[in-house]
Amino acid sequence: MRVLSGVQPSGRLHIGxxxxxxxxxxxxQDEHDCYYFLADLHALTTVHDAExxxxxxxxxxxxxxxxxxxxxxxxxxxxxxxxxVTELAWYLSTVTGMGLLQRCHSYxxxxxxxxxxxxxxxxxxxxxxxxxxxxxxxxxxxxxxQKQHLEVTRDVAQAFHTTYGEEVFTLxxxxxxxxxAVVPGVDGRKMSKxxxxxxxxxxxxxxxxxxxxxIVTDSTPVEEPKPRDxxxxxxxxxxxxxxxxxxxxxxxxxxxxxxxGEMKKRLFAYFLETFGAARAxxxxxxxxxxxxxxxxxxGAARAxxxxxxxxxxxxRAVGIA
Numbered sequence: 001m002r003v004l005s006g007v008q009p010s011g012r013l014h015i016g017x018x019x020x021x022x023x024x025x026x027x028x029q030d031e032h033d034c035y036y037f038l039a040d041l042h043a044l045t046t047v048h049d050a051e052x053x054x055x056x057x058x059x060x061x062x063x064x065x066x067x068x069x070x071x072x073x074x075x076x077x078x079x080x081x082x083x084x085v086t087e088l089a090w091y092l093s094t095v096t097g098m099g100l101l102q103r104c105h106s107y108x109x110x111x112x113x114x115x116x117x118x119x120x121x122x123x124x125x126x127x128x129x130x131x132x133x134x135x136x137x138x139x140x141x142x143x144x145x146q147k148q149h150l151e152v153t154r155d156v157a158q159a160f161h162t163t164y165g166e167e168v169f170t171l172x173x174x175x176x177x178x179x180x181a182v183v184p185g186v187d188g189r190k191m192s193k194x195x196x197x198x199x200x201x202x203x204x205x206x207x208x209x210x211x212x213x214x215i216v217t218d219s220t221p222v223e224e225p226k227p228r229d230x231x232x233x234x235x236x237x238x239x240x241x242x243x244x245x246x247x248x249x250x251x252x253x254x255x256x257x258x259x260x261g262e263m264k265k266r267l268f269a270y271f272l273e274t275f276g277a278a279r280a281x282x283x284x285x286x287x288x289x290x291x292x293x294x295x296x297x298x299g300a301a302r303a304x305x306x307x308x309x310x311x312x313x314x315x316r317a318v319g320i321a
Contacts, residue, residue: 003032003175004137006039006079009056010047013063014198015271016183016191019239024141024177026068034074035135035303036064038296041079041086041127045110045120061292063202066282071295079131081300084311089123089130091318095159096126105148113194129153132172134307139175150174160317168313183239184232186215201275202282212268213261222259226252233263240270 005025007017028034038060040053047053057078069076079085101107104125111117132140132153140150150172157169182190185197192198199211215233220226228234237249252258285292315321 001032001138002035002136003028003139003141004035004037004132004135004172005141006037006042006131007060007064008039008043009053009060010043011056011193012059012198012200013067013202014191014193014200016185016198018067018201019183020143021141021177022064022067022069025064025074028141028175029070029074032139035137035306036069036074036076037082037131037303038064038078039131042124045118045124046115058286058289058292059202061296062282062285065285065292065295066202066278068278071299075299075302075306076295077299077303078296081296082134082303082307084304084307085127085130085134088134088311088314089127091314092129092133092156092160093123093126095163096129096156097159100152100155101125104152125149125152126156129156133157133169134310135303136170136310137172138170140172141175141177143177147174147176164317166313166317168310168317184235186211186232188216188230188232199271202279205272208271209268212271213264215264215267217260220260223256225254225256226258226260228253233260233267237263237267237270240267240274242270242273245270 007021025036038057040057043053064076101122106124107122110121128149129152142149154171157171160169161167185191185195186199187197189195189197199208217233218227234253241249252263312321
């Protein structure tokens with residue numbers, strides 16, 4: 001089946017991005033016809049620094065590839081390199097009701113965080129619908145709390161069908177990622193760039209070690225058992241540790257005698273073991289921008305070829321062609 005997903009280049013990739021999405025993207029490319037895009041147009045709702053946008057996009061592209069997304073098995077492209085997406089977004093916007101957009105959680109959440117609302121932020125779901133519908137996506141990987149995104153996309157497509165009396169879009173279904181763990185940040189809250197509590201995957205080794213050593217813990221003495229509930233350190237150790245080390249983690253927390261500092265050093269070692277090869281590949285890709293650009297250009301060409309038949313149908317339906 002055809003699968004589509006995208007990630008915004010609004011900051012640096014962190015371990016929450018990997019365990020929450022990219023790890024699943026890598027697995028899905030072996031099972032489905034996958035389209036993965038760098039959502040730079042979406043990122044413009046929050047990133048208003050041109051050089052930061054370019055740098056974040058390069059970082060995200062290199063990170064995708066280094067972590068295992070294979071442009072030979074999936075179509076990898078930059079959203080802005082497929083201009084048909086914004087064309088379709090306009091057609092969809094002319095049939096999308098204001099009430100539907102006003103009910104969207106993402107808009108309410110962003111404004112609640114103090115972000116000044118713009119038309120782009122308000123109309124974000126329409127562009128998202130265009131991303132999905134334009135490639136005839138059948139499945140979109142989402143967490144349990146993101147199902148509304150797909151419901152809005154289906155509503156927008158149905159509004160188009162009702163308005164023009166012709167069914168031109170495939171209605172996508174959510175691919176619920178049941179096994180996705182909530183990755184805690186260094187402060188114990190859910191890892192998020194907006195909280196400033198992330199652990200970057202491709203940052204300098206010294207900075208990452210310092211970040212891991214800063215994970216918030218309580219004041220339980222070394223010799224005492226350590227509480228697991230609500231412990232970000234315990235959750236991260238469980239997330240990273242190879243199967244053979246799980247017993248050590250349980251003993252370290254339940255029996256006492258192991259300090260938090262030693263546990264954090266063990267977590268840092270797990271981090272390097274998990275991402276060492278990817279970090280090396282990332283450095284190679286960042287040092288060769290021509291290779292990165294070539295991969296994205298070829299991906300965009302494949303995406304534009306794939307969307308051409310759908311756009312022909314849409315243009316005929318609305319009377320543009």
